[in-house]
Amino acid sequence: MDPSAPKRVLLIVGGGIAAYKALELVRLFRRAGVGVRAVLTRAGAEFVTPLSLGALSEDRVFTELFSLTDEQEIGHIELSRQADLLVVAPASANLLAKAANGMADDLAATVLLATDKPVLMAPAMNVRMWLHPATVRNVDSLAGDGVRFVGPDEGAMACGEFGPGRMAEPQAIFTAAMGLLASGPVAAPPVRPLKSRRVLVTAGPTFEPIDPVRGLSNRSSGKQGYAIAEALAELGAEVTLISGPVDLPTPTAVRRVKVVTASQMLEACRAALPVDAAVMAAAVSDWRPERVADRKLKKEAGAPEIRLGVADRKLKKEAGAPEIRLVRNPDILATLSQPGPERPQLVVGFAAETDHLEEHARDKLVRKGCNWIVANDVTRPGVLGGEENVVTLLTHEGEEAWPRATKVEVARRLAERIAAALAEGSEAGDAR
Numbered sequence: 001m002d003p004s005a006p007k008r009v010l011l012i013v014g015g016g017i018a019a020y021k022a023l024e025l026v027r028l029f030r031r032a033g034v035g036v037r038a039v040l041t042r043a044g045a046e047f048v049t050p051l052s053l054g055a056l057s058e059d060r061v062f063t064e065l066f067s068l069t070d071e072q073e074i075g076h077i078e079l080s081r082q083a084d085l086l087v088v089a090p091a092s093a094n095l096l097a098k099a100a101n102g103m104a105d106d107l108a109a110t111v112l113l114a115t116d117k118p119v120l121m122a123p124a125m126n127v128r129m130w131l132h133p134a135t136v137r138n139v140d141s142l143a144g145d146g147v148r149f150v151g152p153d154e155g156a157m158a159c160g161e162f163g164p165g166r167m168a169e170p171q172a173i174f175t176a177a178m179g180l181l182a183s184g185p186v187a188a189p190p191v192r193p194l195k196s197r198r199v200l201v202t203a204g205p206t207f208e209p210i211d212p213v214r215g216l217s218n219r220s221s222g223k224q225g226y227a228i229a230e231a232l233a234e235l236g237a238e239v240t241l242i243s244g245p246v247d248l249p250t251p252t253a254v255r256r257v258k259v260v261t262a263s264q265m266l267e268a269c270r271a272a273l274p275v276d277a278a279v280m281a282a283a284v285s286d287w288r289p290e291r292v293a294d295r296k297l298k299k300e301a302g303a304p305e306i307r308l309g310v311a312d313r314k315l316k317k318e319a320g321a322p323e324i325r326l327v328r329n330p331d332i333l334a335t336l337s338q339p340g341p342e343r344p345q346l347v348v349g350f351a352a353e354t355d356h357l358e359e360h361a362r363d364k365l366v367r368k369g370c371n372w373i374v375a376n377d378v379t380r381p382g383v384l385g386g387e388e389n390v391v392t393l394l395t396h397e398g399e400e401a402w403p404r405a406t407k408v409e410v411a412r413r414l415a416e417r418i419a420a421a422l423a424e425g426s427e428a429g430d431a432r
């Protein structure tokens with residue numbers, strides 16, 4: 001295939017209120033010079049018309065499997081053969097189920113069964129349908145077959161509920177599709193070395209309330225932890241992501257548990273055990289207010305003095321000022337690293353450092369009792385909150401400085417290392 005030839009996408013539009021967003025997706029592809037041919041399912045046609053899809057794609061729209069003209073001019077095999085990539089948006093629960101089971105009872109399902117091209121699906125359904133074990137199973141099977149997913153996002157749904165199930169935005173689907181088109185015609189065969197492994201990942205900041213409106217937190221974006229959860233799931237692991245408050249969608253095929261405080265995070269981690277590996281990427285607050293005020297602290301009362309256990313002598317206490325005493329939070333990483341029957345085979349901690357990176361990180365490795373520390377220098381530009389990371393992996397055997405890479409690349413590399421260590425550990429009986 002000529003790599004410079006214009007790319008072509010076969011867009012399958014399933015049923016669901018999100019089908020209207022498929023029109024915007026067609027527009028984005030056309031603007032980028034990508035050819036679009038659309039297949040509209042019967043349910044999809046309840047939400048968008050073949051006329052509007054056809055007008056935007058500047059091509060005819062295919063709907064029926066047994067349409068004589070369609071089969072005469074172009075068969076269903078030919079439809080996928082002429083495309084570089086198949087995009088299913090929205091991918092309804094029904095369409096996912098059909099594709100996961102190799103059914104071929106309509107044109108969309110038949111094309112999906114007949115194709116040897118990469119497939120990208122953008123699921124959209126009610127939150128309960130998305131979380132149902134049958135859909136989880138179907139997504140897992142499809143991912144095992146090499147199907148890629150984008151979304152779903154979390155948010156308010158047309159049915160009035162809230163949660164994961166909203167179709168990813170057209171721009172996100174477009175970006176994912178362009179990535180697959182750029183990576184060439186060969187869909188990478190799925191490698192799932194973590195199949196049937198359970199992994200726990202913590203991510204994001206914690207938030208420790210002071211009063212009903214204020215609290216102590218930090219600027220962790222959660223991006224690295226979320227990317228790790230996604231990379232582990234891509235390798236087949238059953239991932240539980242325990243997340244502090246962040247504005248990120250649940251990664252595909254990952255079970256997310258939302259928490260606010262460090263104590264809640266520890267409790268959620270304990271509930272997720274037993275696991276084969278735990279990756280603690282969350283920026284957990286070391287301290288929390290001893291007491292949470294049940295009413296908003298008033299400024300008229302003067303500035304609160306924050307005392308870190310021992311009072312800072314430089315701070316003069318104002319008469320009548322509220323005083324916030326801080327107490328230590330549990331150390332989740334150290335707790336999970338303690339020897340015992342529930343200890344994961346591999347426990348990975350993170351160390352965000354501003355100076356003496358290796359020295360501090362190695363000290364943490366010993367103090368916390370974990371197997372590995374992923375250390376990053378947060379003074380490097382673009383690391384905090386950005387898309388890239390520069391990390392050093394420290395183990396009890398040695399250390400490796402990894403080159404600057406995107407957080408997604410760092411996550412993939414770490415997931416592969418975890419898969420290798422667990423495989424080795426199973427052979428040797430233990431990864432410790």
Ligand code: C5P
Pocket residue numbers: 202262280281282283284285286329330331332333334348349350351352364
């Ligand atoms: O001690 P420090 O916060 O620098 O250690 C960072 C590592 O410890 C991270 O992996 C973080 O998730 C974990 N941690 C934890 N519970 C805490 C503090 C840190 O799990 N209370």
